Every structure is written in structure tokens, then in C-alpha cells.
Amino acid sequence: MTNVSMTVNGKAVSGEVEGRTLLSDFLRENLHLTGTHVGCDTSQCGACTVHVAGKMVKSCTMLALEADGGDVSTIEGMANEDGSLGVIQAAFQEHHGLQCGFCTPGMVMAASALLAENSSPSEAEIRHHLDGNICRCTGYHNIVKSIQAAASALS
Amino acid sequence: MYDFEFVKPSTVDEAVAALSSEDAQALGGGQTLIPTMKQRLASPTKLVSLLGIASMAGVSENNGVVTIGGATTHADVAAAGLGAVSTLAGNIGDPAVRNRGTIGGSLANNDPSADYPAAILALGATIVTNNREIAAGDFFDGMFTTTLEEGEIITAVSFTPPSAASYQKFEQPASHFALTGVFVAKTASGVRVAVTGASEEGVHRWTTAEDALNTNFSADALEGLSVSPDGMIADLHGTAEYRANLVKVLAQRAVASC
Ligand SMILES: Cc1cc2nc3c(=O)[nH]c(=O)nc-3n(C[C@H](O)[C@H](O)[C@H](O)COP(=O)(O)OP(=O)(O)OC[C@H]3O[C@@H](n4cnc5c(N)ncnc54)[C@H](O)[C@@H]3O)c2cc1C
Numbered sequence A: 001m002t003n004v005s006m007t008v009n010g011k012a013v014s015g016e017v018e019g020r021t022l023l024s025d026f027l028r029e030n031l032h033l034t035g036t037h038v039g040c041d042t043s044q045c046g047a048c049t050v051h052v053a054g055k056m057v058k059s060c061t062m063l064a065l066e067a068d069g070g071d072v073s074t075i076e077g078m079a080n081e082d083g084s085l086g087v088i089q090a091a092f093q094e095h096h097g098l099q100c101g102f103c104t105p106g107m108v109m110a111a112s113a114l115l116a117e118n119s120s121p122s123e124a125e126i127r128h129h130l131d132g133n134i135c136r137c138t139g140y141h142n143i144v145k146s147i148q149a150a151a152s153a154l155s
Numbered sequence B: 001m002y003d004f005e006f007v008k009p010s011t012v013d014e015a016v017a018a019l020s021s022e023d024a025q026a027l028g029g030g031q032t033l034i035p036t037m038k039q040r041l042a043s044p045t046k047l048v049s050l051l052g053i054a055s056m057a058g059v060s061e062n063n064g065v066v067t068i069g070g071a072t073t074h075a076d077v078a079a080a081g082l083g084a085v086s087t088l089a090g091n092i093g094d095p096a097v098r099n100r101g102t103i104g105g106s107l108a109n110n111d112p113s114a115d116y117p118a119a120i121l122a123l124g125a126t127i128v129t130n131n132r133e134i135a136a137g138d139f140f141d142g143m144f145t146t147t148l149e150e151g152e153i154i155t156a157v158s159f160t161p162p163s164a165a166s167y168q169k170f171e172q173p174a175s176h177f178a179l180t181g182v183f184v185a186k187t188a189s190g191v192r193v194a195v196t197g198a199s200e201e202g203v204h205r206w207t208t209a210e211d212a213l214n215t216n217f218s219a220d221a222l223e224g225l226s227v228s229p230d231g232m233i234a235d236l237h238g239t240a241e242y243r244a245n246l247v248k249v250l251a252q253r254a255v256a257s258c
């Protein structure tokens, strides 16, 4: 076992991990941040999307030790300080951007990465950006609508 | 996934030393290797991450030669303003894959449907390793095989920018890999056409098309040519005949958009 330390949602955390411990496992099992979902565990679905150094990554396809010393954000960090929904989350709620909600943490993290780079993405840019995020309930139209609404709310 | 020791050296020399132990393997972005290890198709006892080596990341241009560090992510190449090469990188997989995956990892893996090999072969690029320089034509050695030695690291890729180039990819929508992809480049040594996703031999040049284009650089110059389906990949996504036809169609589109 090796010690790993990182910042998660602004808080310094550390823990003991194996070489093979995935970032998704570290977040869920060690830190009990179970908002990051593991849908496929084969790098396809994007439910496990988090940000490392501000960039979206699939936490099931990154080792916890690769994030050592890094800055990680998860869905738990997307809410406001008082626990109310952040702008992107609220837009998903308002525009029915979720059905069962399983893919939603990954969708919200993907949306937030996109809006940080491009504050007014076109519909085509949003869809291209969601290439690696699969919604088993197939609610893509409303996910796109939610991201468009979040973009205008943020601008 | 079996357990392993994880190390993250900060220089190429340290990485080469770490890779000299038995069953050690280089780790780029892990976007191919981690899924492979989860399936237990690879079980290194030591992973040597190359992402802590500052000299291996980033894109630079010197005396008309572009150099891409071996650990440069697809996202960074996409943002580097390298024309068709940046467009290609920006269409690999999805944003999360592009934020981790590296050019060195993609080339070392030499997936027969990967995008970068087509660009590297068409550009006549040079693959720079920790101990030598390999011409693109001598690097790819059939599906998932390259002429890299055990423990050899791709530290950079360099090429002279082409006067015009285009990559046309017919995407396999589930995997985002190329069902077939064609990269056409006008280089100082003539037109080069490289094809990925089609042949059972992996990436290769379509020299008949190159000859035609060197005489007349237009999509029409390829009209009379046909590609044989012999030796083409056939799977549930497309037959050998379908891929053979795609090679010509995509080459014509690439020429038209050069
Ligand atoms: C969902 C998904 C979609 C994808 N879509 C595409 C696509 O559309 N097109 C495409 O081309 N690819 C695609 N890929 C593959 C992706 O581009 C990978 O990033 C790439 O193939 C491997 O790069 P890596 O840095 O992640 O390497 P790793 O996975 O870390 O390593 C791959 C292999 O290369 C070796 N290696 C790594 N770096 C070096 C180096 N510098 N020198 C020597 N050996 C090295 C490793 O030991 C290993 O054998 C996709 C992957 C996923 C998960």
C-alpha cells in the first residue's frame, strides 16, 4: 500500500491505496464520495467523469496514484455552499435533463468542463462534447437543452 | 486487474532505468493500457508513468520542423494549431480520452484502427526514442506491432509541416475509432496517402493513388482506380469490400478538402 494525497473539492485528503486502485474506487470507497458513478468500468460510458486539474477525465480509467498531488473535482463539489443545486444541476432539474439519474453526475461534470472552455456552445458543439457520455435512458435532447439553459444562465 | 508497483519518474533516463526491470511497462495516458489490464490481457508488475517527464510534453517548432513530445495529450495536439493533425487529434475518442491519451501511447499501441498512425505515415514523420530516430515507414510493423525494442520510449515525433493535408475518418460510432481513415499530405517529397482501419496489415500507404496524385492532384485523378478487398479487415461493422470502397471515397474527399 502507498499513501496518496490530493485535493478533492477544495479539501486536502489522503489515504492508503494499491497501485491498481482506480481514482473512481478511491473516491467512492475511501472518501465515500459515491456521487461519482461507475457505469461500465470499461472507459465507454462517462458516468465516472470527474475533473483533474480542471480537465474532465474518466475516473475509472485513471489510477488514484496518477492523481497524487492533484486537484480533483467531483459532482459533490458542484452544489452551492449551502447545499442548494449549482447552476448546471438546477438547469438539469428544470429541463428534465435526467430520468433515472445514473449518468447525470458524469453529464454535469462534462457540461461544466465544456462551459469553462466555451461559454456559449452551439448544439453541435455540445453533442460532440458528449461523445463519451452515454445516457442509458437516452434523454439526450433534454440533456442538451439543460446545458444550453445553463450556458445562458451563467452568461 | 492484478496489482503492480507504480512509479512516476521525472526524467527519460530514470524512466528507462525503471523499465529495465522484468515485466515493467510504460504508462502513457492509460486509455488503452488500463482497460487492457482490467481484462487481464496485460499484467505488468511495474508501471512507469511517463506523464511526470516535463521534456516529453508539449508542441514546439524549430527551423521549420514541428516536434510533438511523446507524452503530449490528444487535447494539447488538438489545440496546437497544426492543421489536419490537430483536427485529427480533436476527433480521437471523446474529450475525457483526449485529456489523458498521448501520441506516444497511440503510436506504440499501433491499433489497426487508430488515427495517428495514418498521419505519421503520410507526413513521413520521424519517431524519436530514448536511443534512436525511426522513420515512420520503418516503425509500423503490422497490427498492434511496432519496431520499438523492449523498454524503448517514444520521447517525441517530428515532421516538416506539409503544404496541404487532410484526414478523412469514417467513424465507427460506438468506439469512435476509424472504421476506415485516410490521411493525404502534400510533402516536399511528393504526395503521400496513408490508410488506417482497413488493412489486416495495419496502417499502410496507397502508392497507386500517390502516383496518380503526383501527376494530377485532384479527386478525379483517383476516379479510375480501385482498391482490392484482399487482405482488408472484415467484421460486424463492415465487409472487406465496404472498407476497400471507403479507402477510395475517403481519399477523394481528403484530396478535395486539401
Ligand atoms: C473510449 C475510447 C475511445 C477511443 N477512441 C479512439 C479513436 O477514435 N482513435 C484512436 O486513435 N484512438 C482511440 N482511443 C485510444 C486512445 O487514443 C489512447 O489514448 C491511445 O491509443 C493510447 O494512448 P495512451 O497514452 O492512453 O497509452 P497507454 O494506454 O498508457 O499505453 C498504450 C501502450 O503504449 C505504451 N506506451 C505508452 N506511452 C509510450 C511511449 N511514450 N513510448 C513507448 N511506449 C509507450 C504502453 O506501454 C502500452 O503498451 C480510444 C480510447 C478509448 C478508451
Ligand code: FES
Binding pocket: A037, A038, A039, A040, A041, A042, A043, A044, A045, A046, A047, A048, A049, A058, A059, A060, A061
Ligand atoms: S464507468 Fe468509467 S467510463 Fe463507464
Ligand code: FES
Binding pocket: A097, A098, A099, A100, A101, A102, A103, A104, A134, A135, A136, A137, A138, A139
Ligand atoms: S438518466 Fe438514466 S442513464 Fe441517463
